[in-house]
Amino acid sequence: MNAALLRDRYTVYSQLMRMDKPIGTLLLLWPTLWGLWMAGNGRPDPLITVIFVLGTFLMRSAGCVINDYADRHYDAHVARTSQRPFARGAVSEKEALLLAAVLALAAFVLILPLNPLTWLMSVPALFIAATYPFTKRFFPVPQAYLGLAFSFGIPMAFAAQTHHVPLLAWVLLLANALWTVAYDTAYAMADKPDDLKIGIKTSAITFGQHDVAAIMLCHALFLALMAGVGRQLGFGWPYWASLAVSALLIGKQYLEIRTRDRGLCFKAFLDNNRVGAVIFAGVLACYALGLTTAPA
Secondary structure, rough: OOOOOOHHHHHHHHHHHOOOOOOHHHHHHHHHHHHHHHHOOOOOHHHHHHHHHHHHHHHHHHHHHHHHHOOOOOOOHHHHHOOOOOOOOOHHHHHHHHHHHHHHHHHHOOOOOOOHHHHHHHHHHHHHHHHHHHHOOOOOHHHHHHHHHOHHHHHHHHHHOOOOOOOHHHHHHHHHHHHHHHHHHHHHHHHHHHHHHOOOOOOOHHHHHHHHHHHHHHHHHHHHHHHHHHHHHOOOHHHHHHHHHHHHHHHHHHHHHHOHHHHHHHHHOOOHHHHHHHHHHHHHHHHHHOOOOOOH
16 A cells, blocks of 8 residues: 555545544543543542543544444535535445444553443443434434433543442533533534435424524533532532633623524534633642542
């Protein structure tokens, strides 16, 4: 295989994995880091942390490949996705499935040093991640299913750190699932005209004229649950400041999505990276400054 062909395959595979668009990895990573720090009482095991960071990248990449495989007959009809590898005929179905399998296998090998409970929890995590893209064919709110996929790193983080999964982890999972529904509905609003044309189901379509209200309700519930988590852990002022800043950032998103402008809706989606980062900064600061009264 010559160098030019290798470069071409690398380009195609990196596009399938969305290596040029890290927003999905970051949105998956922030809640995983929240869980790791809470489960580790501010001192997560360094090896476990590295494993989860790398695993987040691998699983998000595998999910993107499967998503493009599932949407291979649709992407060419959507302006934003018309240049993806399948849409332009740059990759075969066999190649994509093999790449997804290699990425998923690498992620499983990565967690082998962890405990059996973490291995066990990786099974539903993989199943949800692999099946999410196909829910867009029949489930009215596939973003809720995506919320589970993007939240399963939280109970896995607790399992890896503490060998059990407390109620707090499931509350954090629910909070993150609601946040995911909120930001991915904004994302879906950007694609709504194309999705209606090709028959894809999304929450933006299902919520109809109530899409903006539904997004803000999910954001509000997310912040309320995160406040409950903070209270349970006895977090100090940095965490509450991070939630206040997050509320302001979400308020700014409201000003963007209420226009239903496709470009502004997509920008609102991207801006959720700041929300995740700000909350993690608040968690980090509380543990670093000793401003917490209760272990996870």
